[in-house]
Amino acid sequence: MPSFHPPLRTLMGPGPSDVHPRVLAAMAQPTIGHLDPAFVGLMDDIKDLLRRAFKTRNAVTFPVSGPGSVGMEACFVNLVEPGDTVIVCRNGVFGGRMKENVERCGASAVVIDDPWTRAVDPQRLEDALKAHPQARIVAFVMAETSTGALSDARTLVDIAHRHGALAIVDAVTALGGVELDVDAWDIDAIYSGTQKCLSCPPGLAPVSFNERALAKVRARKTPVHSWFLDLNLVLGYWAGEARRSYHHTAPINALYGLHEALVMLHEEGLEAAWARHALHHRALRAGAEALGLELLGADGERLPQLNVIGIPPGIDDARVRQTLLADFDLEIGAGLGEFAGKAWRVGLMGQSASRRHVLTCLVALASALAAQGRTVNREAALAAEQAIYG
Numbered sequence: 001m002p003s004f005h006p007p008l009r010t011l012m013g014p015g016p017s018d019v020h021p022r023v024l025a026a027m028a029q030p031t032i033g034h035l036d037p038a039f040v041g042l043m044d045d046i047k048d049l050l051r052r053a054f055k056t057r058n059a060v061t062f063p064v065s066g067p068g069s070v071g072m073e074a075c076f077v078n079l080v081e082p083g084d085t086v087i088v089c090r091n092g093v094f095g096g097r098m099k100e101n102v103e104r105c106g107a108s109a110v111v112i113d114d115p116w117t118r119a120v121d122p123q124r125l126e127d128a129l130k131a132h133p134q135a136r137i138v139a140f141v142m143a144e145t146s147t148g149a150l151s152d153a154r155t156l157v158d159i160a161h162r163h164g165a166l167a168i169v170d171a172v173t174a175l176g177g178v179e180l181d182v183d184a185w186d187i188d189a190i191y192s193g194t195q196k197c198l199s200c201p202p203g204l205a206p207v208s209f210n211e212r213a214l215a216k217v218r219a220r221k222t223p224v225h226s227w228f229l230d231l232n233l234v235l236g237y238w239a240g241e242a243r244r245s246y247h248h249t250a251p252i253n254a255l256y257g258l259h260e261a262l263v264m265l266h267e268e269g270l271e272a273a274w275a276r277h278a279l280h281h282r283a284l285r286a287g288a289e290a291l292g293l294e295l296l297g298a299d300g301e302r303l304p305q306l307n308v309i310g311i312p313p314g315i316d317d318a319r320v321r322q323t324l325l326a327d328f329d330l331e332i333g334a335g336l337g338e339f340a341g342k343a344w345r346v347g348l349m350g351q352s353a354s355r356r357h358v359l360t361c362l363v364a365l366a367s368a369l370a371a372q373g374r375t376v377n378r379e380a381a382l383a384a385e386q387a388i389y390g
């Protein structure tokens with residue numbers, strides 16, 4: 001059996017995003033023990049770097065071992081008890097997974113649906129909380145990767161608190177790509193992933209819990225049904241100050257990578273990273289529109305890091321994506337759920353938010369559309385992106 005050599009791709013899907021060689025080099029360093037004093041020092045640095053990325057002072061801020069979905073489970077299994085009522089705001093696929101989590105915790109989910117591509121409607125959350133005063137938790141996806149919608153986390157958390165509920169926020173795609181301020185917005189529990197705007201390989205889920213959330217975990221009447229994700233246990237490893245006890249073997253080299261990616265994020269500056277995502281989104285949008293393509297979504301609610309582009313009638317979705325991959329080594333995302341076959345999802349996440357990526361995508365799309373007989377004006381698209389960059 002020969003070794004595996006992956007092709008060199010340009011990743012512009014909904015994650016993973018392109019990983020910087022600095023992060024890959026960090027991950028190739030020698031593996032050490034997960035209780036080695038040097039490793040314990042690295043863990044403290046990672047917690048510190050994550051607090052800065054989330055803009056929080058929460059002591060309980062660390063990466064759960066596992067992909068973003070495990071971060072989601074960690075929040076739900078710890079905070080939700082059997083018999084609880086949880087309001088789930090659903091405006092895409094990932095909100096649907098939140099509902100699944102709630103129900104598997106033995107709680108009942110009150111789902112409020114918003115149209116796909118639209119942000120969660122604060123008024124409907126308010127109404128749902130009035131109609132279900134027993135609800136103790138509100139959950140929503142800040143950056144819906146299936147629809148490209150950005151919701152107003154600050155307002156939604158405020159509403160939850162005014163009704164005595166805690167807020168669980170999915171920031172898997174949000175973190176590092178758009179403004180997020182866990183402490184100023186008073187978010188109770190939040191989870192993310194590494195392979196979106198942090199530009200790490202997948203496999204870790206940064207989470208953060210405030211005191212209010214921890215109090216709810218401590219007040220549980222029933223033990224957390226997941227041994228692996230029980231905060232009370234896992235914190236013996238991640239938060240044990242003087243001595244850390246074995247809980248599970250941390251993914252050592254993956255954590256080297258996360259550390260380096262966070263160092264890079266802070267070298268650039270959080271605000272600068274958000275502005276970079278916004279800039280390249282504007283250029284991609286201008287270029288795509290000049291190609292006669294339409295970005296779905298409503299003004300002020302579009303994610304810069306995940307662009308949902310309608311597939312024009314008569315265009316073969318799968319063939320376009322095959323052409324991009326075969327001829328340009330470019331990966332973009334297919335539509336998910338309601339958007340399967342109807343839209344593409346073009347990611348500008350982390351290292352994939354650059355002018356090189358925008359240009360590659362516009363040129364490749366122009367070529368793939370022309371190959372299917374559609375008249376496209378490539379020069380107009382390039383002029384439009386150039387006008388944004390000035």
Ligand SMILES: *Cc1c(COP(=O)(O)O)cnc(C)c1O
Binds near residue numbers: 069094143144145171
């Ligand atoms: C990608 C994603 C997830 C799941 O993350 P995985 O790493 O694939 O498990 C959850 N929520 C949102 C909004 C995502 O974009």
